[in-house]
Amino acid sequence: MSYFKKILIANRGEIARRVIRTCKQLGIATVAVYSEADAEALFVDEADEAVCIGPAQAKKSYLDIDKVIEAAKQTGATAIHPGYGFLSENPNFARRCEQEGMTFIGPSARIIELMGSKIEARRQMQKAGVPVVPGWDGQLESVEMAVEIANRLGYPLMLKASAGGGGIGMHLVQDEEELIKVFGSTTQRAHSFFGDGTLFLEKYIQNPHHIEVQVACDAYGHAVHLFERECSVQRRNQKVVEESPSPFLSQTTREKLLAAALKGVREMGYTNVGTMEFIVDETEQFYFLEMNTRLQVEHPVTEEITGIDLVQLQIQLAAKEKLAFKQEDIEMKGHSIECRLYAEDPRTFFPSPGTIQSLTLPEREVRLDFAVKEGSVVSPYYDPMIGKIITKGADRDEALRHMEQALSSLQVEGIKTNVTLLEAVIQHDQFRKGVYTTRFLDELLTQKEVSKG
Structure with a gap:
């Protein structure tokens, strides 16, 4: 059975090839989007159609929502597979697909947004009765507040970016002095990578x-x-x-x-x-x-x-x-x-x-x-x-x-x-x-x- 006639793959490399392989087995046509740096890549050759969406820098190609959506419109793709990384967990991208009448192959924008915030995800799991690491879910409004809460929880602790992922925006702190030292830089790093400097604290689990x-x-x-x-x-x-x-x-x-x-x-x-x-x-x-x-x-x-x-x-x-x-x-x-x-x-x-x-x-x-x-x-x-x-x-x-x-x-x-x-x-x-x-x-x-x- 053919579920969609044509799927655009908003990714590159091995995951793009992986999606193409299954689509071929299902009889679904595929569209690859690629940057100038990937013009000779295997996934570009293997897709039924390919559209160049910009220069090598990811923010000017693979992360450009407008260019990806335009490529889907141009080729008549009715669904978009985001792969992993890039736009795969971007709620704005999932929402845009929906607005354009395209199927985002993944969960709803609401769920992506909910799980994209580690603080909200923790609260959701607590509500469901799923164990979470002991910690502090509230807004850490200052380093002084972080120190006060950390002393209450006890060290060692993990200082984490709520919107973080892939190990970015995480810091193990052993004592008050270290927490004071890294709080500002961790906030700035979270802002830089995720556009959100919200941090929270979790107990550090030894040898997990x-x-x-x-x-x-x-x-x-x-x-x-x-x-x-x-x-x-x-x-x-x-x-x-x-x-x-x-x-x-x-x-x-x-x-x-x-x-x-x-x-x-x-x-x-x-x-x-x-x-x-x-x-x-x-x-x-x-x-x-x-x-x-x-x-x-x-x-x-x-x-x-x-x-x-x-x-x-x-x-x-x-x-x-x-x-x-x-x-x-x-x-x-x-x-x-x-x-x-x-x-x-x-x-x-x-x-x-x-x-x-x-x-x-x-x-x-x-x-x-x-x-x-x-x-x-x-x-x-x-x-x-x-x-x-x-x-x-x-x-x-x-x-x-x-x-x-x-x-x-x-x-x-x-x-x-x-x-x-x-x-x-x-x-x-x-x-x-x-x-x-x-x-x-x-x-x-x-x-x-x-x-x-």
Whole structure:
């Protein structure tokens, strides 16, 4: 069945290719929008139509709502898939699509706005009875007020931007002196990145796991989960390796976590595909962290263990289809791991743009969601992730073996990549035992064998 005749993809790189792949399977025509820097990119060639919307700078192309909407009108696209990043969680963009009579493939602007404010999201979850990290949700009107409340809550604390994301606008403060020192700069950073300097305080959870739940909700009150993903391998709050299911959770905690996620999305009347993110402490007590109202970078591991195409599901739900399955129909089969391949120096972590002169990819027991091929130019203007390596096994050990083989056979020349770091993670005893936390990668990076690259 064809849900929309033509979909415009308001994104680039591997996620644009990923959406195009599903659209082709569904018989839906696709429109790519691209910047001048991406004129020769793979996703531009693979789309049925392509429209250049501006120069390399994202704010003059991919983030320009008027240009994206004009491209949709020009090509007759009736729906827009935002991918992740860029405009994917911009309520003004979702609202504009609605005003123009186009379908935004995601939740409503109201929900995006609600979940875009971490303070409002916390309040919504508290209302639904979902545990949240102890903290202060009110407006921190001054550094003096922040100090007073922090002394009441007790250190260490996380100072966070309410409108923040991707680790930006977050600061761990150990004492009053540090809070006073960073309050002003964190406010300014939040203003600069998000146009909103509102901050709030949360208790810092020591050695946490970052675990998220994939959910899908239709417009008729039905909601399901597609199990959880462990996303604790992070550098500066950016995920590097993800897997599903979590090797840490007990079945009892898993069931409680999944139920809490569904309770939260039902309370707010969520529609389409989304992700509820939680932190889980060493005793398996979990707390709501935030909700991402879009497709996640790490969605392939969920697809691999459930057999459900999440992009197709997004499209179906945006077309007001009912969920085609019930919770009991969704089975977890096997284990899946994803590694993010970045074009970056493995020692300094600086981006490594340039031309890929040679590229040898693994061929067996692996799924590759890549933005590039041999000869592709990696631009300095965008996120340096160039691909994702995904493996699956009947169990975690098998998925790990496949990943180890895939990484060892991957060869990239012309640019630097983080493949040595990925290999170090996969081979590390702590990771193999499945007992790692969000501190794991920072600790690993202090070891000489990794820092040598």
